[in-house]
Amino acid sequence: MNGAQVGFFILAGLLIVSSLWVVFQRNVVHSAMALVAALFLVAILFLTLNAPMVGVLQILVYAGAIMVLFLFVIMFLNPIGLEQRRRLWWGFGALAGLLLAGALVPVLTNGDAPRDPVVATELFGGPEELARSLFTDFVLPFEIASILLLVAIVGAVVLAKREP
Amino acid sequence: MQAYLDQLIQGGAFAGMPREVVYAIGMLLAAFIVLSAFVAPLAGVTSWLERRVWARMQSRVGPNRVGPQGILQWLADGIKNLLKEDIIPTAADKKLFSLAPYIVFMGFLCAFVVIPFGGHLIVADLNIGILYILAVTSLVVVGILMAGWASNNKWSLLGGMRSAAQIISYEIPAGVSVLMIVFLAGTLSMQGIIKGQGWAPWDWYLFHNPFTFAGFFLYFTAALAEGNRTPFDIPEAESELVAGYVTEYSGMRFLFFFFAEWGNLYVIGAVATTLFLGGWQVPPLAIFENSPMLLAVAQFVTFFLKAYLWVFVAMWIRATLPRVRVDQLMSLCWKYMVPLSFICLLGTVAFMFVPADGQRITSAAMFGLGVAITIIFFLRVGFQIRQAKPELYFKPHI
Numbered sequence: 349m350n351g352a353q354v355g356f357f358i359l360a361g362l363l364i365v366s367s368l369w370v371v372f373q374r375n376v377v378h379s380a381m382a383l384v385a386a387l388f389l390v391a392i393l394f395l396t397l398n399a400p401m402v403g404v405l406q407i408l409v410y411a412g413a414i415m416v417l418f419l420f421v422i423m424f425l426n427p428i429g430l431e432q433r434r435r436l437w438w439g440f441g442a443l444a445g446l447l448l449a450g451a452l453v454p455v456l457t458n459g460d461a462p463r464d465p466v467v468a469t470e471l472f473g474g475p476e477e478l479a480r481s482l483f484t485d486f487v488l489p490f491e492i493a494s495i496l497l498l499v500a501i502v503g504a505v506v507l508a509k510r511e512p
Numbered sequence: 513m514q515a516y517l518d519q520l521i522q523g524g525a526f527a528g529m530p531r532e533v534v535y536a537i538g539m540l541l542a543a544f545i546v547l548s549a550f551v552a553p554l555a556g557v558t559s560w561l562e563r564r565v566w567a568r569m570q571s572r573v574g575p576n577r578v579g580p581q582g583i584l585q586w587l588a589d590g591i592k593n594l595l596k597e598d599i600i601p602t603a604a605d606k607k608l609f610s611l612a613p614y615i616v617f618m619g620f621l622c623a624f625v626v627i628p629f630g631g632h633l634i635v636a637d638l639n640i641g642i643l644y645i646l647a648v649t650s651l652v653v654v655g656i657l658m659a660g661w662a663s664n665n666k667w668s669l670l671g672g673m674r675s676a677a678q679i680i681s682y683e684i685p686a687g688v689s690v691l692m693i694v695f696l697a698g699t700l701s702m703q704g705i706i707k708g709q710g711w712a713p714w715d716w717y718l719f720h721n722p723f724t725f726a727g728f729f730l731y732f733t734a735a736l737a738e739g740n741r742t743p744f745d746i747p748e749a750e751s752e753l754v755a756g757y758v759t760e761y762s763g764m765r766f767l768f769f770f771f772a773e774w775g776n777l778y779v780i781g782a783v784a785t786t787l788f789l790g791g792w793q794v795p796p797l798a799i800f801e802n803s804p805m806l807l808a809v810a811q812f813v814t815f816f817l818k819a820y821l822w823v824f825v826a827m828w829i830r831a832t833l834p835r836v837r838v839d840q841l842m843s844l845c846w847k848y849m850v851p852l853s854f855i856c857l858l859g860t861v862a863f864m865f866v867p868a869d870g871q872r873i874t875s876a877a878m879f880g881l882g883v884a885i886t887i888i889f890f891l892r893v894g895f896q897i898r899q900a901k902p903e904l905y906f907k908p909h910i
Contacts, residue, residue: 377661381608384654400640404647412650413683416676419657423673474639475700 355396363389380419387411401475542635546624555775556586562774562827569831589767596763601664604760608662613761613768615655620772622648623779628702630792630811641702642690645783646683649738652772653679656747656757659769663760671756674838675747679738681845686734688853689727692860693717693787696724706791718788719878720871723859728788730853732822735780737841739773741826743833744841751835781822782815789818 366389369382387410394403482490560575560583567574576582600606626641628634638644653676660672694700696717697708709716718728737744748756758769785791792811794800800807836844866874 375605377605377608381654381658388651400638401643404640404643408643408647408650412647412653413680416650416653416657416680419654419661420673420676423657423661423669475643 352396356393359389359393359396363393376422377419380415380422383418384411384415387415401478546635547621551621551624551775552771554778555771556590557583558774558777558823559589559770560585561824562830565824565827566831569828593763593767598763598765599760601760603664605662605664608658609760610765612655612659612662613765615658616652616772617655617768619648619650619652619655620776620779622651623783626702627779627782628706628786628791629815630808631703633808633812634703637701637703640700642694642700642705642783642787645779646687646690649776649779650679650683652776659761660757663757665760667753667755668757668759671747671753671759675740675757678740678744678747678841678845681842682734682737682744682849685730685845685849685853686738688850688857689731689734690787692724692727692857695857695860695864696720702786702791706786706793709790709793711790711793711795713790713882714875714879715793716788716790719875719882721860721863721866721874722878723856723863724788725878725882727853727856727860728784730849730856731787732780732784732825734845734849735784736826736829737845739776739780741773741777742830743836745835746838746841749835777823777826778819780826781819784822785815785818791815791818 363386366382366386370379370386373379373382387406391403391406391411394400394406563585564574564576564582566572574582575585578584578588600609623645625635626638626644628637656675656679657672660668660670660675663669693705697705699705699708705717713719717724719725740747747753748758753759758766761769792815794807794810794814800810863871863874
């Protein structure tokens, strides 16, 4: 086991612990903070995988912006006390978890190597490579996603606007 | 940094040690040196200088007892805060309350990784440098919100929420102004952006075209707002919110927030210098050619002075402008700065199609305009000082 693997297992362990915290914390703000930590650790995983651009975007967009909006809304509504345990939701949650685990079994038990492994070069995951693939091969999905976001923003503005 | 460590490893300095361990120790050592030898004195001296400058501008004296002209005041303040009782309110959320100052501190300190103090004096020249700075400084908001909520105090919570709203809003004009320079330079790396400019002011991106000239002021204003500086310091407005999100903090934790604020001022100046003011570029003089050491020193001094000038400008602004209201702050950002920054972005893009000759003429004209503005500014300030004739201006060493 080399240094990179040790680093990966430490990061993965921390990531699992913080993700479990998101689910099991009874205090909503603590859950949100654990989610920030989890997203941050995912960003570090991207960095170790030679994809600094994706890692930094992960911090900028998720940990820095979206989670702040989450926290903002949580604090604005200020839920009193701790979240109640509800049996019904536990049932649904357990069912969904089992389904996901079942879906993952074939992937985890697959011992074969991927068919076309791509060797990560020095430039892989850099801004130039990312931009090139976004604006050549994936330009249509990219534009569709941006229009989707624009529609969502316009919708939010329309909903939030008070009638005179 | 990594290249230097590789050289040492090749030279057999760390025989028998795994490469990763050497890297880890080297990086920790670099972080420790940067923190204790540069960032801490810098933030401390800035805190002292700021108080002296305000005092001068308001015809007061300011701290002048500890050391010559009071320059060691920050050490005295640090010791005092270390010795103070560390109070955590009973009703506070203890874990988040104690964690928050460190997250704010980490967010600002991480920015120093990619600040280019010289041609080779940089911890890591990432190929995503400027994006990295935007990302790590956006983590500061999480710490501030955490502090505001965990204090369990309505003033703290209001301060934290105001701060979050403000930082998220002003990230847009700041980010778009940065994007302008990224378009011109064609790279996100801090060293790459500096290498795209020259030592002479008319080669700087500041004077490249009228839109980058406006973009610089947009960036600086937005950065001041992101750093919670007056006139945008509504998160800690003492006349409304006691002290905002730091109300319940005391001792060393209190100090960490202000440490981050003063250090962040320097980061703002350094980023502005890198993007718009040519960074560490020095004139190609003959004496630099055969002594790389002298060149490194000259580059560091150039960069440091340019960056510190903007810290000084932030001090003037704080001493002279009143605080804006919350609604004014938001309308300034969304109604004026965001559209203006988009206009500047489009203008810069259009300007990139202008042939090189036209660009050079525009740069020269913009440089002339900049010089004219500076001269008018100093004439005006000089006139004001001569007219006011306060006793203190003529005795600066009280």
